[in-house]
Amino acid sequence: MAEKRYKWRRDDYRERTHGLLMLNTGDGKGKTTAAIGVLVRAAGRGMECAMVQFMKSRNDRYGEHESLERLEIEVHTMGDGFTWDTNDRSQDIKTSEETWALCVEKMRSGEYDLLVFDELLYVLSYGFLDIDDVIAEIRSVREAQPELHLILTGRNVDGAVNKMIDAADLVTEMREIKHPFHAGIFAQQGIEF
Numbered sequence: 001m002a003e004k005r006y007k008w009r010r011d012d013y014r015e016r017t018h019g020l021l022m023l024n025t026g027d028g029k030g031k032t033t034a035a036i037g038v039l040v041r042a043a044g045r046g047m048e049c050a051m052v053q054f055m056k057s058r059n060d061r062y063g064e065h066e067s068l069e070r071l072e073i074e075v076h077t078m079g080d081g082f083t084w085d086t087n088d089r090s091q092d093i094k095t096s097e098e099t100w101a102l103c104v105e106k107m108r109s110g111e112y113d114l115l116v117f118d119e120l121l122y123v124l125s126y127g128f129l130d131i132d133d134v135i136a137e138i139r140s141v142r143e144a145q146p147e148l149h150l151i152l153t154g155r156n157v158d159g160a161v162n163k164m165i166d167a168a169d170l171v172t173e174m175r176e177i178k179h180p181f182h183a184g185i186f187a188q189q190g191i192e193f
Contacts, residue, residue, distance in 0.1 A: 028176035093128045100134070
């Protein structure tokens, strides 16, 4: 494995990096927010980063777009909007397949140190993509590029999606204890989007 050097390391310090497969899941708020925090940290260390969003609407702009683009982090929002109660499963599957194709392209390119696939775990739990195919592709890329870090976000890591937990190096569960929505306070700009 080739040694990777970051601009902030001392000349006499050597580090062998090992890419991590990280999952941010759970029923609580903060999965995407935590992934964005890692993107900001990584970009600050000179790492090449990108985020691909599966479900957020490609027709909308979110706060993270503005911030991440200022840091020269690519953001690709590919979704048709959130799909808890889908009206067109075939369209959701098509959109998911197109978005996954972009993820595969980004992973295989060898140009990135960190990639975030936001909401991929939702897509897998809904059965819009085959989990075994996704895991096989991730494993293949990680073998070819052992230094690549991946963060996957979304709820519903149970059932078949448990396979992703087994494949991951780090799994963080955000647990809802209290949420303003239950008090009638809706999503707020700058906090949720």
